[in-house]
């Protein structure tokens with residue numbers, strides 16, 4: 543039976559800045575089940591990254607609380623792997639060393655760590671680039687290293703913030719397919735922040751639209767299409783259109799809306 547992996551309870555977040563208080567999120571409630579693939583979309587500045595950083599434990603809520611597997615989040619932990627838009631690899635370390643670095647904090651024995659690195663590189667299709675340095679990699683390869691590194695401590699949850707946004711379409715689609723395979727094979731819970739609605743619909747069990755400023759979960763949409771999903775099909779497009787309409791409406795009104803997107807006839 544599935545259980546809540548991530549619970550966000552009435553979370554608000556604001557920042558004190560020189561120009562005043564910036565309200566990022568207001569009263570966010572959501573629950574993500576173990577093994578679910580959930581995407582978070584919404585207009586620029588609605589608080590998507592803030593929400594992901596709060597779940598990651600990189601920041602604390604101003605009010606409310608976040609639980610991971612029933613435990614309150616008080617900081618980052620090995621149960622949550624992070625992949626950011628910028629791959630942020632160490633340029634002086636090889637691909638294998640970059641991935642291995644994520645294990646060193648774990649006191650993993652050398653032989654076990656080496657085997658784990660090999661497995662991870664195989665998972666992301668980079669076995670033959672193990673000895674390459676980051677500046678010898680394509681953008682897509684660098685992202686793969688970032689994913690391997692995030693998976694190194696075998697986290698239950700993978701949190702990804704716009705990981706593919708700066709890639710060409712073909713590389714992006716190939717990495718989307720790889721992420722889907724990893725999710726299916728490894729049984730992780732995945733939370734993906736993306737600006738690309740088609741990416742969210744292609745990959746996710748559920749799409750959350752953050753609306754308003756400060757943001758809250760305005761729309762929570764189950765994507766009821768068999769995988770693999772083809773963006774050209776009649777069942778796919780209505781989801782994309784419905785989510786885009788919601789985001790556009792929100793950008794126009796700049797107000798949170800609780801209007802659901804109807805899923806019976808997407």
Ligand SMILES: Nc1ncnc2c1ncn2[C@@H]1O[C@H](COP(=O)(O)OP(=O)(O)OP(=O)(O)O)[C@@H](O)[C@H]1O
Nearest residue numbers: 557559564565566585586587588589590591592593
């Ligand atoms: N460290 C910070 N200090 C001050 N304000 C911040 C900080 N981080 C985020 N904010 C503000 O919080 C709000 C939400 O920002 P956030 O980056 O979470 O939005 P987003 O939805 O991820 O945006 P985008 O889609 O453009 O990346 C914005 O108004 C932003 O200016």
